[in-house]
Amino acid sequence: DAGVTQSPTHLIKTRGQHVTLRCSPISGHKSVSWYQQVLGQGPQFIFQYYEKEERGRGNFPDRFSARQFPNYSSELNVNALLLGDSALYLCASSSRQGGGNNSPLHFGNGTRLTVT
Amino acid sequence: AQSVTQLGSHVSVSEGALVLLRCNYSSSVPPYLFWYVQYPNQGLQLLLKYTSAATLVKGINGFEAEFKKSETSFHLTKPSAHMSDAAEYFCAMGGGADGLTFGKGTHLIIQP
Secondary structure, three states: OOOOEEEOOEEEEOOOOOEEEEEEOOOOOOEEEEEEEOOOOOOEEEEEEEOOEEEEEOOOOOOEEEEEOOOOOEEEEEOOOOHHHOEEEEEEEEOOOOOOOOOOOEEOOOEEEEEO | OOEEEEEOOEEEEEOOOOEEEEEEEEOOOOOOEEEEEEOOOOOEEEEEEOOOOOOEEEOHHHOEEEEEHHHOEEEEEEOOOOHHHOEEEEEEEEEEOOEEEEOOOEEEEEEO
């Protein structure tokens, strides 16, 4: 079975531009979460979607938005890019909402975003 | 607020030696606890999770962790380190709608 797939794997953007990152969850998983991992740090929670609705949001500005489609894939959008947005963006899926004890998160390999 | 603290940003052990990676948590409610491993240029892989059914949790690749409520700790151990264990290890807590809270990570170095 395919794991969580993310695209693109790498991209370079300029300050002020917009970016869209894509994620396909494991087949049968209905929850998708997004995390930002700055170099040398642990991942930070951005969003959680379950059944196409936003269920949780981390401490990120409104420049960050996301959505989940009927096939449970997801997009993360970031507007007005800043240098500080340079990071590895990780998508994770789980079978149930929350990705908790009985439904752990399965992570993709991430998208490496560089903002210049 | 929940928080996870990993003591030691870098840990170096000899091949065959005991691996001990430390994690302490702060939570007002009984936590869900996890250890993840990240190899270079890859995502995170779940090593083990605390289920509350047993305080000693066994995971993949010979790793295990012990939940100690009195010490608010969830340290990760492996009796004998292998070169392939070299990676970044993250302790995490949570898992509800607020997502997981991760520690800053510990880079494990294996000396031949």
